[in-house]
Amino acid sequence: MISTETRPRLAAKARLRWDRRGERYMLLWPEKGMVLSPTAAEIVKLCTGEHTVTGIVERLAERYTTAPREALERQVMDFLTAMADRGLMQGEV
Amino acid sequence: MSGDHRPYTLIAELTYKCPLRCVYCSNPLDYARHDRELDTATWMRVFEEAEELGVVQLNLTGGEPLIRSDLEPLIAKARALDLYTNLITSGIPLTQERLARFRELGLDNVQLSIQDVKPADSDRIAGLRSFDRKMQVARWVKSLGFPLTINTVLHRDNLDHVPDVIAMAEELSADRLELANTQYLGWALANRKALLPSREQLDRAREVALAARERLRGKMEVLFVVPDYYREFPPACMDGWGRRFLLVSPDGLALPCHVAHSIPGLTFEKVGTRPLAEIWASPRGLGHFRGTEWMPEPCRSCERREVDFGGCRCQAYFLTGDASATDPVCTKSPQHGLVEAARAEQGAVEPYVYRGPNLAAARAV
Numbered sequence: 001m002i003s004t005e006t007r008p009r010l011a012a013k014a015r016l017r018w019d020r021r022g023e024r025y026m027l028l029w030p031e032k033g034m035v036l037s038p039t040a041a042e043i044v045k046l047c048t049g050e051h052t053v054t055g056i057v058e059r060l061a062e063r064y065t066t067a068p069r070e071a072l073e074r075q076v077m078d079f080l081t082a083m084a085d086r087g088l089m090q091g092e093v
Numbered sequence: 094m095s096g097d098h099r100p101y102t103l104i105a106e107l108t109y110k111c112p113l114r115c116v117y118c119s120n121p122l123d124y125a126r127h128d129r130e131l132d133t134a135t136w137m138r139v140f141e142e143a144e145e146l147g148v149v150q151l152n153l154t155g156g157e158p159l160i161r162s163d164l165e166p167l168i169a170k171a172r173a174l175d176l177y178t179n180l181i182t183s184g185i186p187l188t189q190e191r192l193a194r195f196r197e198l199g200l201d202n203v204q205l206s207i208q209d210v211k212p213a214d215s216d217r218i219a220g221l222r223s224f225d226r227k228m229q230v231a232r233w234v235k236s237l238g239f240p241l242t243i244n245t246v247l248h249r250d251n252l253d254h255v256p257d258v259i260a261m262a263e264e265l266s267a268d269r270l271e272l273a274n275t276q277y278l279g280w281a282l283a284n285r286k287a288l289l290p291s292r293e294q295l296d297r298a299r300e301v302a303l304a305a306r307e308r309l310r311g312k313m314e315v316l317f318v319v320p321d322y323y324r325e326f327p328p329a330c331m332d333g334w335g336r337r338f339l340l341v342s343p344d345g346l347a348l349p350c351h352v353a354h355s356i357p358g359l360t361f362e363k364v365g366t367r368p369l370a371e372i373w374a375s376p377r378g379l380g381h382f383r384g385t386e387w388m389p390e391p392c393r394s395c396e397r398r399e400v401d402f403g404g405c406r407c408q409a410y411f412l413t414g415d416a417s418a419t420d421p422v423c424t425k426s427p428q429h430g431l432v433e434a435a436r437a438e439q440g441a442v443e444p445y446v447y448r449g450p451n452l453a454a455a456r457a458v
Binding site: 030 | 102175177204
């Protein structure tokens with residue numbers, strides 16, 4: 001379960017890569033790939049195991065100043081939960 | 094070139110040589126007749142050109158890729174190109190030191206084949222005493238910090254062991270488990286009578302696999318690939334011919350899949366003869382069964398034509414003699430009776446034909 005205090009870390013099998021043909025980020029793992037939105041890529045870049053979810057939301061809030069903080073937090077939590085379900089995110093509280 | 098035809102994955106079959114003799118090997122039956130293997134510099138060029146074309150994933154496979162003494166520089170090159178690099182291996186022959194070197198060079202994932210859960214059963218399918226060594230390799234993979242994929246090819250003799258295969262993968266802390274049912278091409282087609290399971294066996298195993306997928310969600314990815322012979326409609330083989338995958342054979346043929354060069358009358362080009370982008374875009378070879386233009390009825394007017402892209406061209410050729418026929422796996426195919434007849438034969442007691450340099454000799458084993 002991911003909470004605001006979780007420090008998410010990208011799973012060992014997954015790697016972020018800039019796709020220069022599509023000019024977008026892709027997340028790659030064995031036999032699979034996923035195109036990431038610019039925001040999703042920003043989140044993944046912060047999933048190093050250092051930052052808490054709250055910390056990630058704070059950093060994003062500096063960049064996306066118009067987005068309401070609660071909406072941003074919900075977006076981050078939903079994304080990370082979906083990633084964890086797919087085994088793409090590990091988290092330590 | 095259409096944006097719909099971009100290779101995302103390069104399957105580099107570095108060699109057809111392999112110490113194992115698996116009875117369902119995906120290499121063509123005449124693999125031993127193929128030309129000399131590409132050299133290191135040529136493979137590096139292929140990686141570069143493939144990445145320029147849009148490839149982001151690289152599968153290093155074979156045969157057994159560990160046989161190549163230049164795997165180290167090839168991994169280094171792949172990593173320099175930022176390709177997600179997966180080593181698909183039997184784990185033999187390998188030392189812990191060499192595996193550690195692969196880790197330093199940036200290899201991303203190791204996919205290890207394990208044929209069954211008991212040493213004697215696993216070794217019988219592989220045609221080589223190898224099970225204990227594979228367990229050792231799996232532990233090295235994890236202790237070096239690699240993600241581990243376990244791949245077990247399923248068939249009549251091991252489908253009932255799926256619960257134990259899952260337990261083994263958990264015990265080895267695998268990150269992914271591929272439970273891939275045999276597809277009946279190449280050596281598997283030669284062994285079809287001995288390998289094809291019953292529907293009941295398959296249904297039981299699938300239920301176990303789906304329950305494990307739920308239970309292990311977030312910890313271990315569990316994949317269960319149904320064999321074409323028990324589907325109502327064929328899947329999109331390789332996501333469609335020449336659409337997402339590019340395979341280069343050990344001797345350098347640019348192919349849509351593992352066995353397409355077994356289809357007579359098709360011309361596939363060798364890498365290095367002209368730019369890979371041109372070979373990829375060519376209307377012959379990689380373009381031959383691309384899209385829907387080539388389709389006969391009932392495919393041509395079928396609502397699934399862009400879902401399954403006509404299924405598998407190699408299967409159509411090997412079962413009907415005509416590579417442009419509707420895949421006979423499809424219940425709408427006028428030749429679906431061929432698949433029904435094969436299913437009706439399942440359960441017959443047949444000795445295995447082991448992969449070897451000569452099919453006639455292999456049959457005599």
